[in-house]
Amino acid sequence: MIGIFGGAFDPPHSEHVKIAREIAAEFSLEKVVFLPSGNSPHKSLSTPFDLRVRMLEAAIGSTPFVIDRAESELSDRAYSYLMLPLLKEKYGDVAFLIGGDSLLAFDSWKKPEEIAKICPLIVIPRAEESMDELRAKAKEVTERYGADVRVSEKVRGGAVSSSVVRARVSLGMPVPEVSDEVLSVIREAGLYLEYREMAQRVKTYLPEKRWRHTCGVVLAGLRINERARLDKHKVIVSCLLHDCMKYEERVNEGVPSDVVGTKILHAFNGAEEARLAFGITDLEILDAIRYHTTGRAGMTPLDKLVYTADMVEEETRDFEGVEELRAAAYLDLDEGFKRCFLACYDQLLDSGKPIYHLTIDCYEDLFGGE
Ligand SMILES: [Fe+2]
Ligand SMILES: [Fe+2]
Structure with a gap:
């Protein structure tokens, strides 16, 4: 046969x-x-x-x-x-x-x-x-x-995906998933460079480790998306830009005043930067960037995906329990997101610091009825 x-x-x-x-x-x-x-x-x-x-x-x-x-x-x-x-x-x-x-x-x-x-x-x-x-x-x-x-009782697929390979090429990362021979064809033909320019620009905003984290978020986002099946372009762009303002001090127009001077500023600031400097007009992408740290009530699938990928990416995240969260996220976006959000929320409660109102809304929305 x-x-x-x-x-x-x-x-x-x-x-x-x-x-x-x-x-x-x-x-x-x-x-x-x-x-x-x-x-x-x-x-x-x-x-x-x-x-x-x-x-x-x-x-x-x-x-x-x-x-x-x-x-x-x-x-x-x-x-x-x-x-x-x-x-x-x-x-x-x-x-x-x-x-x-x-x-x-x-x-x-x-x-x-x-x-x-x-x-x-x-x-x-x-x-x-x-x-x-x-x-x-x-x-x-x-x-x-x-x-x-x-x-098949013996063979398992799904550890490698062509979209991850394409993203790696676009981001200028090593591509261990293809042979040197395949990589030569890719390079020679100039394939998969759709996001190269955006990636290079984002890279100039970030120190080395945060750039590696960003690449990790794009790859984890695509991996989660294998099952979530959202628009790949939106996944890549929102993951790529999510932390672009993490190290910038200027505050963009349109950022709510109550986040200025806090750790969550970069998310709101990043959404405005994506709009103003990167020309992103897609509101779903902008929202996914804006709410990637706080969450909000009525999280969209893309909001959840960026939030979750941010937490479980494989390049720099290695806190205790990350592997379980990662496995849950790869299996099911909604469930993975819920677990990630809850882990963050518990940590916030333990820290005794004030919790931003959107985060409380998100918690109520997810668990209020339970
Ligand atoms: Fe962030
Ligand atoms: Fe991040």
Whole structure:
């Protein structure tokens, strides 16, 4: 049997190759065919197909894996129910590799009942997904559609994501998740530099450690967003700018007077700086920056994400209990945020210092009814 491994591969990273190798071993696959997506119905792609194929070639090197360019040739959108029969005709006995998140969303795929009839589905759980939940869903999909669903017992995905790789390149960080060969293609083609200019500007505002923290917040924000699925651009920009005024003494116009001279000034000041100096007009982004320290009643998902990523990022945060908070945040934004907020709130209470009114509002909003 041959495994079909579809994806955007924008860019392909170490986990893709590792998964292909391990799944091939676990399910005795003859080989794995990488199928980079053309115009995927699920994502708007920015990197041209040929470049993604070049990166894939660099990533798989001399492994026995194969790249199939079928989706580049489809004029229509490449739905799986249309692609899989073509691949079956070409390769014979095939299985379709999908992530745990795709299995959970199987009912919303285009024509799931047809996909179920074409070939077995091999499911690669993500590290944070519950095996019980996946097994239950596999059973349901089998019963409802007659599909042959096999959930991997050995392989876990989700520790590396292409968005994190892209952000690392944009931020000028080391990129351990891709091979040197892939990185050369990225550099040569000048890929993923969308936020480079903004990052370089923010860097000039901050000392080294705070810059590392900022990079950590962007990466943690994207990791949380793997499940929260908010607008990636808003996640990146608000995380990148959240602490820009941490070390600046000037006070921007529009900052409430009762925060001047306090530790929470930088959040309000940062939102105004984002607006005035970085030209950010998106109110959701500005609010996420503004409330990243105090919280407020009616936190938006983006507010929560920035607040939470700020607390659990992996570059500089290592206080006691951070790992539990991090795991909770990667699993579920709402729950992760609640726990992070409560941990901060308890600390504030213990300190005996006055608590800003928005923070009390936030507490009441979250726990008032309990
Ligand atoms: Fe901050
Ligand atoms: Fe921060």
